[in-house]
Amino acid sequence: MTKGRDTKNTILNAGLEMASQLGLENMTIGVLAKETNMSKSGLFAHFNSKVNLQIEILKYAGQLFAESVVVPALKKEAGIPRIRALVGNWDDWSSKLSGGCIFVSASSDFSDRPGKVREALLRQQETWLDSLRRMAKSAMLAGDFRKDIDCDQFAFDLYSLLLGFHLYYKLLNDSETKKHQKIALDRLLDNYK
Amino acid sequence: MTKGRDTKNTILNAGLEMASQLGLENMTIGVLAKETNMSKSGLFAHFNSKVNLQIEILKYAGQLFAESVVVPALKKEAGIPRIRALVGNWDDWSSKLSGGCIFVSASSDFSDRPGKVREALLRQQETWLDSLRRMAKSAMLAGDFRKDIDCDQFAFDLYSLLLGFHLYYKLLNDSETKKHQKIALDRLLDNYK
DNA sequence: TTGACAGGCACGAACGGTCGTGCTATTTTA
DNA sequence: TAAAATAGCACGACCGTTCGTGCCTGTCAA
Numbered sequence: 001m002t003k004g005r006d007t008k009n010t011i012l013n014a015g016l017e018m019a020s021q022l023g024l025e026n027m028t029i030g031v032l033a034k035e036t037n038m039s040k041s042g043l044f045a046h047f048n049s050k051v052n053l054q055i056e057i058l059k060y061a062g063q064l065f066a067e068s069v070v071v072p073a074l075k076k077e078a079g080i081p082r083i084r085a086l087v088g089n090w091d092d093w094s095s096k097l098s099g100g101c102i103f104v105s106a107s108s109d110f111s112d113r114p115g116k117v118r119e120a121l122l123r124q125q126e127t128w129l130d131s132l133r134r135m136a137k138s139a140m141l142a143g144d145f146r147k148d149i150d151c152d153q154f155a156f157d158l159y160s161l162l163l164g165f166h167l168y169y170k171l172l173n174d175s176e177t178k179k180h181q182k183i184a185l186d187r188l189l190d191n192y193k
Numbered sequence: 194m195t196k197g198r199d200t201k202n203t204i205l206n207a208g209l210e211m212a213s214q215l216g217l218e219n220m221t222i223g224v225l226a227k228e229t230n231m232s233k234s235g236l237f238a239h240f241n242s243k244v245n246l247q248i249e250i251l252k253y254a255g256q257l258f259a260e261s262v263v264v265p266a267l268k269k270e271a272g273i274p275r276i277r278a279l280v281g282n283w284d285d286w287s288s289k290l291s292g293g294c295i296f297v298s299a300s301s302d303f304s305d306r307p308g309k310v311r312e313a314l315l316r317q318q319e320t321w322l323d324s325l326r327r328m329a330k331s332a333m334l335a336g337d338f339r340k341d342i343d344c345d346q347f348a349f350d351l352y353s354l355l356l357g358f359h360l361y362y363k364l365l366n367d368s369e370t371k372k373h374q375k376i377a378l379d380r381l382l383d384n385y386k
Numbered sequence: 387t388t389g390a391c392a393g394g395c396a397c398g399a400a401c402g403g404t405c406g407t408g409c410t411a412t413t414t415t416a
Numbered sequence: 417t418a419a420a421a422t423a424g425c426a427c428g429a430c431c432g433t434t435c436g437t438g439c440c441t442g443t444c445a446a
């Protein structure tokens with residue numbers, strides 16, 4: 001009962017790393033097998049199709065994301081401290097994976113590729129936006145934000161900021177990225193006060 | 194001398210479309226040939242390698258981008274009107290291509306794939322950020338922005354906004370996207386006033 | 387205590403396809 | 417008619433997937 005689970009987890013770990021670098025579509029089963037010292041067929045047997053593998057990687061990433069980005073932020077006091085923690089955690093998350101946040105690269109990869117993988121991705125992005133909206137709402141209740149703010153708008157604003165950080169950091173390797181993000185975040189929070 | 198150019202342009206047009214949908218890496222020569230009613234080898238002879246094809250598509254996109262996004266904006270009066278025009282043009286540009294802005298998807302595709310294509314992409318992104326910085330500077334000189342603003346910061350802020358729009362529009366198909374972007378842009382411009 | 391059996395797990399080999407890329411003709415254009 | 421453009425064909429590599437097989441571990445009957 002445990003041996004199979006263990007192997008699967010090893011595969012998912014390596015798969016997440018590879019998918020983050022090359023994209024979910026360009027990750028290949030053969031190379032992933034080599035990476036995990038397995039045979040292609042042995043690895044394949046755990047998932048029965050590439051699409052399933054992609055979906056399971058997405059789920060696995062979702063769990064990891066919740067554990068390392070969202071949950072720790074929720075332990076901070078509601079409002080601005082929580083939002084700042086979330087942004088910091090997200091930055092760490094996307095920096096840790098060598099190819100950046102897998103949800104960002106997958107969003108680009110699957111924006112025009114209908115199918116089960118896209119649907120799974122969409123569901124996860126909706127969950128994420130929901131977390132953002134909730135953060136805004138709790139900041140309202142905590143008194144850090146005005147009472148008349150638009151939580152949807154806040155989600156858009158904050159996510160845009162993260163996407164900017166992601167591109168600057170990953171592609172341009174801009175050393176000022178952190179600073180830019182901090183300034184933009186300060187201004188954003190100020191505007192919702 | 195002209196027939197070759199014509200064919201090449203046809204190929205680049207179709208290639209840009211395909212690359213925008215599938216990414217520069219997942220676009221294949223065989224399918225592109227079918228799309229343009231050519232043989233694989235006949236098409237191939239125009240570029241001599243896939244990497245060259247990718248680079249030429251990027252250059253082609255760069256020209257188109259300059260013509261349809263940057264240049265028309267420069268015809269507006271410097272300052273806020275020019276910046277608003279730029280954002281509108283960019284939105285149109287990324288909506289026109291069925292897979293979204295090719296530079297965004299390529300950035301995600303090649304953030305971790307060293308080589309000539311990545312270098313070409315980086316050069317183009319630098320040019321783009323330069324345009325953004327110049328827009329900020331001319332807005333300063335026109336009196337629409339304060340004199341002490343950071344043009345690099347402005348480029349980061351504005352590009353983040355466009356990236357947010359891009360993801361919302363392409364992946365989530367959110368009907369409120371335009372509104373969100375307008376609100377965020379208004380606030381951004383206000384902050385630089 | 388042993389031997390037959392079952393299930394989970396991984397393997398190598400092979401399948402039909404598609405990939406990018408050479409070569410050599412043939413057709414089209416200037 | 418020379419040159420440019422396109423087609424035909426073949427190649428080696430790799431793709432996702434299937435299949436038959438064998439090892440290991442645990443269960444249960446004798």
